[in-house]
Amino acid sequence: MNFVAMDFETANGHRTSACSLALVLVRESKIVESFYTLINPQENFSPRNIQIHHIRPSDVADAPTFDQVWPHIETLYDSSHLVAAHNASFDNSVLKGTLSNYGIYPPKFLTIDTVRTSRKFYPQLPNHKLDTVSQGLNIELNHHHNALADSIACAEILIKTEQQFGADQLKKMVKLTS
Template sequence: MPVDFTAIDFETANSHASSACSVGLVRVRDGLVVERADWLIKPPEAHGSFNPFNVKIHGISRQMVEGAPGWAEQLGDLRDFLGDDIAVAHNASFDMGVIRTACAETITPVPKLRYLCSVQVSRKTYDLPSHRLPLAAAAAGYGEFAHHDASADAEASAAIVINSARHHGAPDLPTLIKMTGVKLHTLKAIPLKL
């Protein structure tokens, strides 16, 4: 099994995890990026306000997402792109929290997926003062990129895992996980309070 996975990154409109306003996805096959996808998402009305701080960081405004699909409408496309791949994200607890919370908010099923955090992989691979995405990506040999653009962040996260596999001599993701001692997690639904 070669180094195959899909990297994912979300941007949010505000501090509520269900306020996803953008997603970036990068498919990796045999250690190479083979496909990219990204789209805007209209956050749910209950959490649809755009915090000026968030807008300043990612540049996405309420007007930009007006005609975009909401979480429930875009979830099928997200599932289709991920397929059966292990999902990789930098600070994966944030991105998986977006999926869980947005599904709970819209009463849609949480996709069953396994995921890996590229921050944890970076910590086991590079000696850095901080494993923030720009620094870890630079250590992986990935040049400057548009940080906080969901697609660019997903690709930077992918670069970290691809380079880490090479660094450790891992022929596939399961071997990299074993060699680094990082944990492969499973996304679980948040129980709904009735």
Template structure:
């Protein structure tokens, strides 16, 4: 697969709908053609310290950001029916479905692929299959782990080598 969109969400709290940032990497014929990053006002709009400890985002970072329904109108036109790829797609696809549902938006029908599951089957001898481990194994230095765009870039790099 050489044409897809790598996707990563960060969430504000334990609710999958609480997306607070999104990173997208658009890949066409094996070449990154565009990148997208946006902070999002989460729903519900509170931050758990566990999530903040992972990605560093807090309430003040997103309090004036658009909500997901406002950015989705444009994003859905760009994403169209392209395949989506995520590292641990169960999480990211779950976030997408949850936030679309909260805003009563149509559920996506894009095919979703998982670099985590694929890397587990392809590289069983790695010590773990976390994004940073697999990315490093495949020669990509992930410098800002848990930043949605940086993680989407690492995912795109992995996807280009495993699919």
């Protein structure tokens, strides 16, 4: 299975406030490459968000804005690529909101949500949060809410699910973003 696992962290409750992004490239069910960047959201940080991900305004002061990051990653977002995220509705809306904030038309791409796949294939878990699913599947997640650690865990969840249940079962859960 080939896909890109994606995770955003945000500065506040707005979907336009991406402050970090990680992408993990999976080819033939193996992680082959990763990308991580801090992002200057040009927005205020919420104390609650800082408490969750530990990214502070001073950390992103010299970071690129998302419109500067986008040209380096946009080729991964088209209808020929599958993008996975744990709670994809959140990460996809952050991508869409952040792009729209810069006047960039959001692309349509194939997406799969590992919260949904986990609910379907691992109903015995007490909940389907990223840390719970990772623990239930014996996947290491040492720095939860670090975008790179979360993207790697998401990728490994989807890889393990494919190994246990098959790619055909997962393909039924792929959607095109709107």
